[in-house]
Amino acid sequence: MLYGCAGSSVPAETVASANVAASAENGKESVENEQKTETAGAGKATAAVTETAEDSQESLGLADAGAAETLAVIEDEAVPLYQKPAGSDVRTPVASGSVTYGNGRATIDASNTSKGYVMIKYTGGQSRIKIQIAKSTTYTYDLNARDAYEVFPFTEGSGTYSIKIFENVSGNQYAQVMSQNVSVSLSDEFAPFLTPNQYVNFWNGSAAVNKGAELAASAADEIGVVTNVYNYVINNITYDTARAASVQSGYLPNVDQVLAEHKGICFDYAALMTAMLRSQDIPTKLVIGYSGGLYHAWVNVYIDNVGWVDNFIYFDGHNWSLMDPTFASSGGQSDSIKQYIGNGSNYQAKYTY
Structure with a gap:
């Protein structure tokens, strides 16, 4: 396109x-x-407290000082909740090999579908290969690498995805060489959008x-x-x-x-x-x-x-x-x-x- x-x-x-x-x-x-406009987090309150000399001196262990004092309540600084990665946080995809499907011409590694991706490798001899990954929408990709995995995301959330691999016959004509349904249960709904693909x-x-x-x-x-x-x-x-x-x-x-x-x-x-x-x-x-x-x-x-x-x-x-x-x-x-x-x-x- x-x-x-x-x-x-x-x-x-x-x-x-x-x-x-x-x-x-x-x-x-x-x-x-x-x-x-929303309020982000609880507001921070400050107050002044006036104590008598006796109260303040007792709290300080100085009961004989005799003079009245005014004490200000000084709160500790809030701790920021934002946790930045140490430099960067790249979630590197891995073809673990624990769940694979293959037929001698292509391999699908579905070991890490819970992390929002699948890895696919073509080992056949054709020069033009396409992949279709479908749930409610069909996504069509070119598979460019040979004898090496490429990463494709599951962007429609958890559910069953159909994965099909096609070899080019001529022009825009392609023959299906492999088809596999994969059940996906994401561990984190944001996972597909944090990972390289x-x-x-x-x-x-x-x-x-x-x-x-x-x-x-x-x-x-x-x-x-x-x-x-x-x-x-x-x-x-x-x-x-x-x-x-x-x-x-x-x-x-x-x-x-x-x-x-x-x-x-x-x-x-x-x-x-x-x-x-x-x-x-x-x-x-x-x-x-x-x-x-x-x-x-x-x-x-x-x-x-x-x-x-x-x-x-x-x-x-x-x-x-x-x-x-x-x-x-x-x-x-x-x-x-x-x-x-x-x-x-x-x-x-x-x-x-």
Whole structure:
């Protein structure tokens, strides 16, 4: 599938929609929820206590001092609950070999389905291989590696998934060479969105992971991490019009290359931001679908904190929040673009990775 988010600026129809939204009274919406103010955690109370000399002296063991004193109650500082990973937290997928299915041409390692992924390896002789993983939606992937495992996510939660492997016969004709149903019971609903996979490929020590750790180092909470990563991506990555003009079906982002070249298409923006946030243990979905008539990629992020990123993306601590680094970067953070991104109805998700 080709990605239609072409051009270094937001499409005209998108800007037009955004400007209409900007003129409407109170037209700004949150990504998925009504904007609201919540109190995060219990409030901190302070008080002054005045004691007589006798009371205060007794408490201090100075009964003969004689003069009245005023004591202030000084509370200990609260302990922050946010636990940042030590540098980064990459959940490296493993083909453990405890649960496998195979037929001599392909192998499915389903040992770690509870962690939100399956690993598949092709050992046959055909050059073009496709995989379909289906629950309520069918996801089709190219299997690129030979004699090595690739990682594919279970993004529709627990349940039974059908996994099919196909060899190319000619043109767009494929013959099924293996089919297997796999029962998935996730140990953590966020697991698929914390782990590397074929679309969001990163590893311990990769440049994107190291940059994510660097950006997170100064953050006091999850809101801070998301803010730092988001602002880095939109301010340091530019839209690659040449790549957009030449990209072919089957394209996969190389997040370290995007980081090094400081440019990419919408798929690259979303994959880079997703990789950096996942490596900081922040659940992040790479979403592909439509916006303004274009086939587009963006991210959804989940954090426990309540607050705002750049004063227009709201996190309520309970729901996923939509972020569009491509439009935010190309649109120059204008008010109309912020309102467009802030209106979740402008986005229609098709696939989540």
